Amino acid sequence: MNLSLHEKCALIGGGSEGIGLAIAYELALLGASCILVARHEDRLRQAVVQLDTAVGQQHTFLVVDYQDTESTDRAITALVEKHPIHIVINNSGGPPPGQITEAIASDFLKAFEQHLISSQVIAQTVLPSMKAAGYGRIINVVSTSVRVPLAGLGVSNTIRGAVASWAKTWSNEVAKYGITVNNILPGATKTGRLNALIEKRAKAANTTVERIVESMTGEIPAQRFAKPEEIAAVAAFLASPAAAYVNGTSIPVDGGKIGAI
Known part of the structure; x- marks a missing residue:
């Protein structure tokens, strides 16, 4: 199975910590040069x-606020002129929690800019270099709320669904x-x-x-939370040549929590 990303360049949103950094770590191990993006x-x-950097990868970073x-647009356009991009990881911190009945219009607009519009801008900018290479991977780190809305995450549920539909169309x-x-x-x-x-939920419920x-x-069949590197492993496979015929999918990595086939 060909998993090599040697001589490929990856742009990784939210790359300074959490899932984004874990994905960057895995892509680099497969030989990719990584450009980390965060604020x-x-x-x-x-x-x-x-x-x-074992096979000569050259890593760098870009300070950008997707909001x-x-x-x-300006930063990614300038970047692509110097670094043709083969892999894009669209990953950004989620909107603040809250009931959808209490959300105001600007909450949705802000989330829409950060998650969907930024993805559109990036994808359009890197598309010519992906076409020229005959190789491109756009991977969106979204949420299981695409399948089942999560309580207390009204704005996030809404925007995540929009991103999934955007991705399928692309x-x-x-x-x-x-x-x-x-x-x-x-x-x-x-x-x-x-x-x-978790801390916010504990405070609201007056519990620990x-x-x-x-x-x-207790609601997860695996009986534990995921580790960032477990999400990253799936991203690394999707970024690889081996996943060339996996397209337009939404893959849960949730320990079996979604109760559907």
């Missing part, structure tokens, strides 16, 4: 030096160029965002973090 330069500098569409249009577009649907994964959600964790893991 905080200090975290990016710390992250990029952790990546493997600012215009600056994202997959139909670009497959003939050797480009695939797929979604990964992580379940509850050990990240800073999950910790924050431990009780919330016990309740949440």
